[in-house]
Amino acid sequence: MKFLTVDDSSQVIGKPYQGRMLINGELCDAHNGATAERLSPAHDVVVGVYPDAGAADAERAVDAARAAFDEGTWPTMSGRDRAEILLKVAEGISARVEEMALIECLETGKPLSQARGEVSGCVDLWKYAAALARTLHGESYNNLGDSTLGVVLRQPVGVVSMITPWNFPIWILSQKLPFALAAGCTAVIKPSELTNGTTLMLGEILLGAGLPKGVVNIVTGMGPVVGQPLVGHRKVDMVSFTGSTRVGRLIAAEAGAALKKVSLELGGKNPQIIFPDCDWDAAVDAVVFGVYFNAGECCNSGSRILVHKDIAQRFSDAVIERARQVPVGDPLHPDVKVGAIISEVQLGGIQAAIDEARSAGATISLGGDRQPSERGMYLQPTIVTGVTPQMTLAREEVFGPVLAVLTFSTLDEAIALANDTCYGLSAAVWSKDIDVCLKAARKIDAGTVWVNTFLDGFPELPFGGFGDSGLGRELGLNAVEDYTEQKTIQLHMGERQNWWLPK
Numbered sequence: 172m173k174f175l176t177v178d179d180s181s182q183v184i185g186k187p188y189q190g191r192m193l194i195n196g197e198l199c200d201a202h203n204g205a206t207a208e209r210l211s212p213a214h215d216v217v218v219g220v221y222p223d224a225g226a227a228d229a230e231r232a233v234d235a236a237r238a239a240f241d242e243g244t245w246p247t248m249s250g251r252d253r254a255e256i257l258l259k260v261a262e263g264i265s266a267r268v269e270e271m272a273l274i275e276c277l278e279t280g281k282p283l284s285q286a287r288g289e290v291s292g293c294v295d296l297w298k299y300a301a302a303l304a305r306t307l308h309g310e311s312y313n314n315l316g317d318s319t320l321g322v323v324l325r326q327p328v329g330v331v332s333m334i335t336p337w338n339f340p341i342w343i344l345s346q347k348l349p350f351a352l353a354a355g356c357t358a359v360i361k362p363s364e365l366t367n368g369t370t371l372m373l374g375e376i377l378l379g380a381g382l383p384k385g386v387v388n389i390v391t392g393m394g395p396v397v398g399q400p401l402v403g404h405r406k407v408d409m410v411s412f413t414g415s416t417r418v419g420r421l422i423a424a425e426a427g428a429a430l431k432k433v434s435l436e437l438g439g440k441n442p443q444i445i446f447p448d449c450d451w452d453a454a455v456d457a458v459v460f461g462v463y464f465n466a467g468e469c470c471n472s473g474s475r476i477l478v479h480k481d482i483a484q485r486f487s488d489a490v491i492e493r494a495r496q497v498p499v500g501d502p503l504h505p506d507v508k509v510g511a512i513i514s515e516v517q518l519g520g521i522q523a524a525i526d527e528a529r530s531a532g533a534t535i536s537l538g539g540d541r542q543p544s545e546r547g548m549y550l551q552p553t554i555v556t557g558v559t560p561q562m563t564l565a566r567e568e569v570f571g572p573v574l575a576v577l578t579f580s581t582l583d584e585a586i587a588l589a590n591d592t593c594y595g596l597s598a599a600v601w602s603k604d605i606d607v608c609l610k611a612a613r614k615i616d617a618g619t620v621w622v623n624t625f626l627d628g629f630p631e632l633p634f635g636g637f638g639d640s641g642l643g644r645e646l647g648l649n650a651v652e653d654y655t656e657q658k659t660i661q662l663h664m665g666e667r668q669n670w671w672l673p674k
């Protein structure tokens with residue numbers, strides 16, 4: 172395995188970023204002044220210092236968002252004016268790509284090159300949302316008879332709580348926030364306590380773009396302390412969450428009890444199905460990319476492959492050979508493709524999953540151990556062969572650079588295996604036979620099925636999961652509509668027939 176280091180990263184890292192929360196149009200600290208430090212998981216040095224907020228700060232943020240919605244101009248402003256501000260935010264992100272990518276890299280441990288791609292990709296999400304702000308419309312019904320005209324309005328749903336995870340902090344927020352803003356909603360955001368940096372930088376950009384006060388509020392701190400109060404709060408109308416299925420369930424239960432609209436983007440155990448007639452080189456590359464991108468800390472990770480028995484040995488050998496050469500190491504190194512793992516807890520969980528697979532009789536064909544390093548937390552790219560469908564590794568999300576290899580004999584068996592988990596986020600099929608690809612794509616229970624590619628994405632295409640992978644869809648033409656309520660207005664013309672007339 173290639174492990175790459177950087178001689179002196181301290182110059183690049185510089186001073187810790189001192190981020191501040193955004194409440195009611197002002198950058199602020201926690202009410203009691205408490206702060207928390209974030210250590211880079213690759214460098215073991217402090218890279219960020221953030222307010223460690225409490226329930227009182229969450230309350231202030233919700234109050235500000237409520238007031239901005241009920242009394243402010245944002246919900247009724249024209250789509251054109253809202254779009255102007257969203258486009259200014261896009262420009263603001265564009266101007267700070269390097270700065271945001273660096274903090275994203277330092278806090279998540281992902282390669283800087285990849286963080287750059289993530290941040291610059293967000294610019295397009297904000298631009299797409301700006302376009303949708305101008306096209307959002309309701310419906311009219313002129314076919315209800317001579318005396319009736321029906322009009323269906325789309326109104327912003329209200330105050331939206333957004334709770335986000337640590338794996339793609341600014342990207343995941345940009346899948347939610349600009350679309351909610353385009354609809355005319357106001358928001359309270361709670362990023363993961365591990366990765367506050369880019370969300371707080373976005374707060375600065377929102378201020379600079381002229382967003383009215385209180386429209387977006389950001390609170391930082393621990394989930395159960397500042398996240399939980401945002402879920403069932405009577406002043407909140409909708410909750411949009413991305414993260415683990417475990418916390419997603421808690422949030423759905425609490426939001427459900429309070430009868431709030433909820434959208435959940437949760438985990439996955441996404442299969443890539445490999446047929447003998449696949450484009451061999453492209454499939455091998457996509458398998459390696461699919462599982463090691465973002466060190467496998469990705470809801471869309473291609474964490475299991477289902478390979479046809481006739482090519483299983485040869486294909487697995489090719490993947491192992493390619494994976495062995497993937498450059499791992501300091502995420503600041505320009506050639507690194509797999510960086511550090513987010514935390515010791517996460518690393519321990521990944522190692523436990525590998526150990527369990529070993530005990531269940533699977534073979535660790537590559538890696539499997541923590542990568543020794545002077546600083547930081549790394550796991551060797553791992554491939555586990557001989558995995559059977561009953562093993563936990565075939566069914567549960569690991570959220571690390573661990574590939575499970577399973578085999579199949581027929582298309583029907585491959586589809587059954589693909590569907591044999593509680594998740595349904597994404598899948599891929601690799602074959603030159605269009606009948607095989609289409610049958611698989613139609614039968615697999617997943618929100619996205621890629622054919623002869625993996626992990627491509629466009630703002631125009633909806634994203635979300637079946638089953639335990641979540642509720643609702645983000646992105647796509649309907650992304651803004653998800654943040655609206657429909658209101659029916661029925662207009663009567665001419666004389667109305669009485670129900671009853673007193674004699």
Ligand code: NDP
Pocket residue numbers: 334335336337338361362363364365392393394395398399402413414415416418419421422436437438439469470517568569570
């Ligand atoms: P969590 O689901 O625990 O956290 C996601 C967000 O929810 C964070 O902002 C977290 O806050 C917040 N949160 C935690 N508890 C509550 C609560 N009771 N009420 C409201 N908000 C809460 O994910 P983790 O970050 O802990 O990662 C754990 C596992 O989740 C991973 O191993 C992976 O399997 C999965 N995961 C899946 C993701 C996906 O995209 N599908 C993304 C990230 C993780 P905080 O952490 O700051 O306390």
